[in-house]
Amino acid sequence: MKKAYLETYGCQMNVNDTEVIFSILQGAGYARTENIEEADLIMANTCSVRDNAEQRIWGRLEVFNRQRKLRPGTLVGIVGCMAERLKDKLLDTRKVDLVAGPDAYRSLPRLLEAIAPESPQIDVLLSREETYADITPVRTDKNGISAFISIMRGCNNVCSYCVVPYTRGAERSRDAHSIVREACDVYQKGYKEVTLLGQNVDSYLWKSGTECVNFARLLEMVAAVAPDLRVRFATSHPKDISDEVIAVMASHPNICRHIHLPVQSGSSRMLALMRRKYDREWYLERVAAIRKAMPDCGLTTDVIAGFCSETEQDHQDTLSLMEEVGFDWAFMFAYSDRPGTLANRTMQDDVPADVKNRRLNEIIGLQNRKSLERYRSQIGKELEVLVEGPSKRDPAQLCGRASNNMMCVFPARGRQAGTYAHVRVTDCTSATLICE
Numbered sequence: 001m002k003k004a005y006l007e008t009y010g011c012q013m014n015v016n017d018t019e020v021i022f023s024i025l026q027g028a029g030y031a032r033t034e035n036i037e038e039a040d041l042i043m044a045n046t047c048s049v050r051d052n053a054e055q056r057i058w059g060r061l062e063v064f065n066r067q068r069k070l071r072p073g074t075l076v077g078i079v080g081c082m083a084e085r086l087k088d089k090l091l092d093t094r095k096v097d098l099v100a101g102p103d104a105y106r107s108l109p110r111l112l113e114a115i116a117p118e119s120p121q122i123d124v125l126l127s128r129e130e131t132y133a134d135i136t137p138v139r140t141d142k143n144g145i146s147a148f149i150s151i152m153r154g155c156n157n158v159c160s161y162c163v164v165p166y167t168r169g170a171e172r173s174r175d176a177h178s179i180v181r182e183a184c185d186v187y188q189k190g191y192k193e194v195t196l197l198g199q200n201v202d203s204y205l206w207k208s209g210t211e212c213v214n215f216a217r218l219l220e221m222v223a224a225v226a227p228d229l230r231v232r233f234a235t236s237h238p239k240d241i242s243d244e245v246i247a248v249m250a251s252h253p254n255i256c257r258h259i260h261l262p263v264q265s266g267s268s269r270m271l272a273l274m275r276r277k278y279d280r281e282w283y284l285e286r287v288a289a290i291r292k293a294m295p296d297c298g299l300t301t302d303v304i305a306g307f308c309s310e311t312e313q314d315h316q317d318t319l320s321l322m323e324e325v326g327f328d329w330a331f332m333f334a335y336s337d338r339p340g341t342l343a344n345r346t347m348q349d350d351v352p353a354d355v356k357n358r359r360l361n362e363i364i365g366l367q368n369r370k371s372l373e374r375y376r377s378q379i380g381k382e383l384e385v386l387v388e389g390p391s392k393r394d395p396a397q398l399c400g401r402a403s404n405n406m407m408c409v410f411p412a413r414g415r416q417a418g419t420y421a422h423v424r425v426t427d428c429t430s431a432t433l434i435c436e
């Protein structure tokens with residue numbers, strides 16, 4: 001068998017896509033390798049969401065090419081979101097043999113077969129139907145305990161800053177029964193946690209004949225697979241997360257108490273320009289509804305600093321919202337102008353880089369303080385942790401996540417990965433609970 005080496009960048013959906021790609025490549029006679037030096041095929045599954053994500057890939061392409069020269073016959077491919085966006089530019093470099101977009105992975109065997117010197121192959125067609133529903137991903141996780149399952153692809157929102165609708169195409173939901181089958185399958189293989197993935201899971205809607213499954217119903221179906229199979233999901237959209245979803249979470253102990261709810265900005269004026277379709281008050285109301293139903297629910301978010309025309313007041317609104325909500329954790333970014341987006345075409349990227357960075361640093365500083373507060377508030381509590389394996393820092397300790405997604409470390413005492421441990425929190429940092 002030939003060997004394929006694949007690096008993954010970007011979001012969790014890409015991580016799962018890589019697993020689908022390995023499954024398809026198996027059918028074409030390629031086994032997975034983690035050693036680039038023995039690879040017959042080297043690929044990167046890429047991300048276009050911010051400019052620095054793309055810059056990293058151009059750097060990797062140089063490394064791949066050095067390898068291609070050392071070992072003639074080795075093929076180099078770029079797949080994923082950047083392939084979709086930069087197909088011509090990638091082919092012009094003459095450093096790639098293969099370019100395939102997120103909906104073209106079924107063509108990989110045919111494309112690989114057709115590659116010839118001076119004849120790179122490309123397929124970046126987006127589909128309205130493709131969900132890879134029938135493909136069993138080759139799991140690439142290290143622990144065999146937590147698996148990702150894609151429940152939908154694409155995105156129908158047009159947040160003005162975001163390239164995803166262009167790189168991934170229109171939103172489509174995967175057959176609900178194929179999702180439940182995949183959850184059963186991983187459970188039988190020993191997994192204890194599944195994370196349902198989509199750009200906006202709350203708008204999941206699958207219809208067939210008289211059957212109609214929304215996200216709340218899907219959560220119930222997956223939660224019913226086994227009481228000791230944990231269910232997580234990402235990402236929720238503040239405009240779409242419904243009372244029904246919150247109620248289903250609250251009534252199922254194996255649906256984890258954690259919601260990733262990207263706010264992007266605390267200023268209603270910015271949110272309107274971003275086309276998020278909610279305002280500050282709406283967001284705070286959703287947070288209140290979540291906390292009323294599940295006081296112990298973990299909340300995390302994404303924040304963008306320095307979007308077009310952002311004023312000092314808008315920035316203060318973001319800080320005050322973060323202060324008010326108290327997120328456990330956040331992904332925080334400086335706004336990056338992306339070619340082709342609505343903001344790129346109709347707005348000015350007019351916040352100077354130094355101002356963007358200063359605001360980002362203030363946001364990060366505030367969040368670090370808030371994270372420490374949130375983690376400290378857990379001291380003394382008893383939590384149920386799914387054991388993932390030895391802690392990275394100290395092999396005599398184990399690590400695993402609590403339902404609220406906080407990472408816990410605790411003495412091993414002969415416990416095995418994949419079991420549930422009951423721990424008491426004794427101390428913390430801003431990212432880890434130290435437990436006994």
Ligand code: SAH
Binds near residue numbers: 262264303
């Ligand atoms: N579908 C998810 C997020 C997808 S992209 C959602 O709607 O929340 C992940 C995160 O990247 C976004 O939440 C946003 O915070 C950030 N992001 C997207 N485009 C960006 C851009 N042009 N510049 C900076 N950050 C961006």
Ligand code: SF4
Binds near residue numbers: 155158159162163237
């Ligand atoms: Fe991008 Fe908005 Fe879709 Fe998220 S919901 S992927 S931010 S367009």
Ligand code: F3S
Binds near residue numbers: 013047081164168
């Ligand atoms: Fe990046 Fe594509 Fe995900 S642009 S964030 S890899 S959907």
